[in-house]
Amino acid sequence: MEMQEQLRKIQQEAAKELEKIADKSGLEEIRLRVLGKKGQLTQMLRSMGQLPPEERPQAGQMINAVRTKLTEQMDEMEKKLREKEQEKALEREVIDITEPRAHTAFGSKHPLSLVEDKLISIFTSMGFDAVEGPEVELDLFNFELLNIPKNHPARDAQDTFYIEDNIVLRTQTSGVQAHTMLERKPPIRIICPGRVYRADEVDATHSPVFHQMEGLVIDKDVTMADLKGTLDIFAKSLFGEDVKTRFRPSFFPFTEPSAEVDLTCVACHGKGCRVCKGTGWIEVLGAGMVNPKVLDMCGIDSSVYGGFAFGLGIERIAMLHYGITDMRLLYEGDVRFLSQFRED
Numbered sequence: 001m002e003m004q005e006q007l008r009k010i011q012q013e014a015a016k017e018l019e020k021i022a023d024k025s026g027l028e029e030i031r032l033r034v035l036g037k038k039g040q041l042t043q044m045l046r047s048m049g050q051l052p053p054e055e056r057p058q059a060g061q062m063i064n065a066v067r068t069k070l071t072e073q074m075d076e077m078e079k080k081l082r083e084k085e086q087e088k089a090l091e092r093e094v095i096d097i098t099e100p101r102a103h104t105a106f107g108s109k110h111p112l113s114l115v116e117d118k119l120i121s122i123f124t125s126m127g128f129d130a131v132e133g134p135e136v137e138l139d140l141f142n143f144e145l146l147n148i149p150k151n152h153p154a155r156d157a158q159d160t161f162y163i164e165d166n167i168v169l170r171t172q173t174s175g176v177q178a179h180t181m182l183e184r185k186p187p188i189r190i191i192c193p194g195r196v197y198r199a200d201e202v203d204a205t206h207s208p209v210f211h212q213m214e215g216l217v218i219d220k221d222v223t224m225a226d227l228k229g230t231l232d233i234f235a236k237s238l239f240g241e242d243v244k245t246r247f248r249p250s251f252f253p254f255t256e257p258s259a260e261v262d263l264t265c266v267a268c269h270g271k272g273c274r275v276c277k278g279t280g281w282i283e284v285l286g287a288g289m290v291n292p293k294v295l296d297m298c299g300i301d302s303s304v305y306g307g308f309a310f311g312l313g314i315e316r317i318a319m320l321h322y323g324i325t326d327m328r329l330l331y332e333g334d335v336r337f338l339s340q341f342r343e344d
């Protein structure tokens with residue numbers, strides 16, 4: 001029978017070609033040619049009308065059988081192709097986790113931040129809270145409540161940046177003492193690190209913006225021995241067990257009595273060198289017993305409570321700690337300089 005022969009040929013040919021195809025587009029080509037709207041099988045179905053009616057059902061069955069068979073084979077082939085493609089993709093996208101990667105440059109903390117962190121950790125371990133205060137400050141807090149009189153030289157425009165008559169860039173962190181005393185009830189134990197501003201020219205030891213850390217303790221029965229002990233522990237924690245502290249009489253309007261506090265020179269351990277100008281001592285901070293006038297102005301009863309305060313320059317401590325001789329290096333942002341400092 002001519003049609004049977006034709007069907008067999010179509011099927012054989014298609015099967016043979018299916019064996020050979022390499023990708024999906026090859027498969028689609030065959031599918032279209034055999035099963036498509038204008039494909040070989042579809043055309044045969046259409047031409048069935050020319051057959052005698054009694055032969056049509058059988059012919060239809062045969063064509064459909066071939067169609068089903070070829071569809072199955074093509075689907076099977078499609079599945080195989082998809083699997084192959086996935087395998088290839090997996091091979092292509094394989095990641096070698098042992099391959100050395102490009103060098104990564106690590107950042108490091110700024111030496112001032114390292115020292116500030118260290119100071120905070122020393123004092124918080126002694127029970128101090130770290131607090132912050134405003135850098136743009138009222139005259140009231142920067143001067144008035146600290147018992148700094150109207151005619152004090154520190155109030156001069158040559159020393160202080162004024163925003164308005166009554167508003168300054170704080171010249172010291174001591175204003176946070178007043179804020180804290182007005183806000184909290186004793187016992188008070190705080191430190192306050194932060195930026196301060198003074199109308200200074202830039203040189204190896206001065207900058208118009210620098211950093212201080214204030215300390216304040218208010219309680220009953222606080223003595224100068226507590227101040228000395230606290231600063232001793234601070235000095236030893238930062239510079240080593242053999243460091244000694246020394247108080248020299250000084251004056252601050254907000255403390256009475258007041259002291260300049262020296263440490264044995266961290267470079268020569270007190271023998272005398274260039275860093276300490278041969279004296280064996282270096283000045284690191286100002287301190288004293290909180291002036292009762294300040295306590296009363298800030299709402300704390302000076303007949304019941306007393307306390308001590310201290311203030312240090314973070315730049316100065318950082319320079320001593322790391323042996324930095326020019327303050328400007330701390331602000332220039334030179335990576336060759338900055339990358340030398342690591343957390344210890």
Ligand code: PHE
Nearest residue numbers: 172174252286287309310311
């Ligand atoms: N505020 C003082 C200064 O800037 C330092 C200081 C703080 C002194 C607290 C005594 C008590 O020099």
